[in-house]
């Protein structure tokens with residue numbers, strides 16, 4: 001782990017779109033853990049008034065800002081899809097700021113362990129910020145079904161997102177713990193409860209070592 005200074009055990013929680021990250025994070029929270037959501041942090045850093053939003057406006061012009069002052073995400077997505085150098089510019093602007101905000105939030109956590117929930121945890125190297133990685137594993141069929149049922153996205157859109165993310169095998173190869181979410185929500189809850197006990201025990205050991 002780099003940079004974090006608190007004694008909370010940090011756990012990265014990842015899985016593809018529709019694998020169950022939000023569901024699992026909510027279960028952990030119910031049991032007393034806290035979490036930082038990478039998607040929320042990514043939105044926070046470009047909020048109206050932020051330095052990142054000002055830099056994006058300077059680079060791409062006023063049309064990238066909506067009438068309400070928010071970033072026009074769809075326009076930006078389209079822009080960087082067409083222009084790899086713009087994508088690179090944007091990533092080098094945002095990624096360090098996102099990491100810094102995540103670290104700040106993770107280190108200010110007061111719970112015994114804290115989760116960093118990120119769909120691209122492994123793809124973006126965010127696993128370097130945490131001590132353990134838990135991967136939610138589901139078959140591609142289940143992923144596609146649950147993601148299309150949840151969102152208004154078409155199966156093609158979900159498939160395109162899945163293609164841009166790691167495969168099950170790539171994720172599993174980097175996992176310390178695995179949650180199998182091919183079953184019922186009851187089975188999911190049991191696995192989360194089991195991991196919660198494990199993380200409490202591990203966090204106790206870390207605290208003990210540091211005293």
Ligand code: ADP
Nearest residue numbers: 017018019020021022023146150183184185188
């Ligand atoms: P993610 O955050 O990884 O994209 P979600 O937690 O939003 O995934 O789960 C995707 C959808 O699948 C949601 O509608 C959720 O309620 C549902 N879901 C998650 N786990 C299960 C399960 N074990 N059985 C049935 N539906 C599930």
